[in-house]
Amino acid sequence: MTIPGEVLFARLAAYREDVFRLCLGFSRNAADAEDLCHDVFLKAFARVPGLREPAGMRIWLLRIARTTCLDHHRRLRRLPTVPMDSAPDAAAVPPGPEGLSEANEERLRLKAAIRALPRKQREILVLREYAGLSYDDLARILHVRPGTVMSRLNRARKAVTAAFRGEK
């Protein structure tokens, strides 16, 4: 049985790493990021008829990824469970006892610093630093002006640096 829209699937799959980086930035866990990636592609395939500009497929896909990650976080917040990102991600940690402990410590500290940010700053930092989006892409995905992107990112970077270094 062949899947209809094989060409379309191949075009979407070309952005799988961008989507994964974005999902990893939001979930901070490789396994969760992979699951979210699958969800994003399933949603995207279902919503393809609503795609107005095929040229803007990457932005469209990343926008779906962002909303999927935000929904996932909302669901997690409602569940009375221990969040996955409280423990270090085993798959993303380099092997070796020294590297393991150092990397764990630094990553946990960075996670805590990012989590302490206000929602908008946290979101833009993840999209910029993890997904590697340009200012224009950020402005299009977040529906804000490029100047807003820059000022928000400036505050986010300063805040996360201060939190990471233990400054007030």
Add this chain to the structure above:
Amino acid sequence: MREKKNGKPIAELPDEIRHIIRQEVEDGLVDFSSKDFEGATRARLRPAPGTARRRLESLRVAPAVGLALAAVMIGAAILWFAKSPPSPSGPGFLALSLEISPGLMNLQEYPLPSRGGERAVASAATDLVGRALFSAAGAAASSTGPGKEGPVRPVPRTSLEQKMKILYGDRTIERALESFREKFKEV
């Protein structure tokens, strides 16, 4: 190159944080790339094997219920139409009315008022029926009047015994005896 907004430089992340993020992303991508993401997504897009069969099995109940429902409906409809009288607007009612009163054929010639609707039609029909019945009765009376021979109808004749049976049933003999007693008393 340092990014700027309105001439002011935008804060950069320190190298140590950038390194942590880069390392985390690279490790994650290595793990991600080692898996068959496209195959897994395709597998999720395809319906699971047996899903179609399960759906068909669940649908098998539906035709049976539908057939039973249709049979009940058809039976009810047959009973309804068999018992119900002909509707006033139907051809059966018209045929029956014409059979009773052939004068109704003149209904089309009867001038109807422009307004009044169904009530006017009903009154006109009643009027015509009345007239037709009246004229039919008059014609019958004139045809069987003095000096004229009407149609000879066979009159059913019943014996006294039959009449007694009809009137008194099993008690015919008792009634006959009672009537004899009364006659004897009189004598």
